[in-house]
Amino acid sequence: MNTYTIAEVSAKFGLPISTLRYYEEIGLLPNVARDGKNRLYNQDNLDRLAAICCFKDTGMTLKELQTLFQYEDQDHDLNEVVDLLQTHCRRVEDQLVLLKENQRHIRRKLQYYTDIRDAQLNHQPHPDWNDYPLSKF
Amino acid sequence: MNTYTIAEVSAKFGLPISTLRYYEEIGLLPNVARDGKNRLYNQDNLDRLAAICCFKDTGMTLKELQTLFQYEDQDHDLNEVVDLLQTHCRRVEDQLVLLKENQRHIRRKLQYYTDIRDAQLNHQPHPDWNDYPLSKF
């Protein structure tokens, strides 16, 4: 089976080496094999790491991730795993809605300042914020 | 003009009172009027606070927000404001893409564990992870 050095994994995932060691230390990324003292990551480790990144990037704390993996690993009551995942799914849904709305606000502001700048360049009158309704974005 | 107490603003935005004071202290939320010692927020303050929340929720740090507002407030070179907003817009776009992809992974995992649970309940054979391609989510 293919294995990877810590430097390779670091590059693959864009995570600092120190972070990989940290995740292992707190038990999030267990069962990393060794060649002497040096870590050797296998596909399982990479899959786990991908899951960590996915959940972390969607707003789970490392503590919650520890709980989730604990539930997954020791074949714990599956209802708890499903519950946790469902809750998180809903959180992600909410994030998506909020993110899209925030995106509209930011685009609107960008458009406004871009127009002000262009108006200044062309010695035109300044645009009016009231002409930038959210419905346009 | 309508004004609001700190408790009202806290409720409106779902932010702790301590956070409102903190934002003011670090200069993010300036020009809050006082009735004696007590803060009174006006519409401008609320607009600024809404902007803070919007940018913060899309991943800007408070330091970056300070820079942005500095650029906006002292009518600084507008190119810098536009640049900052453009960069942030791109970051939000990236977040959206990543969030959607992560959502697919999470839904897939949720479906998988739901199916395992249901299989256990019905004494059916366990599903196979390979039957859960990302393309289905």
Added chain:
DNA sequence: TCTTTACCTCAAGTATACTTGAGGTGCTAG
């Protein structure tokens, strides 16, 4: 043989974003 490179451990330090606590003011309801 030297030294550079790539790792290692373990303890302590750091950045960000708040939160908490001590001690105090000023209005209002009983």
Added chain:
DNA sequence: CTAGCACCTCAAGTATACTTGAGGTAAAGA
């Protein structure tokens, strides 16, 4: 008049998620 509430300041404390540093090993290239 006094109790309680809503607010205040300022300094110190905290949670999360890492990062850094000191001191060391082991193998590979010059």
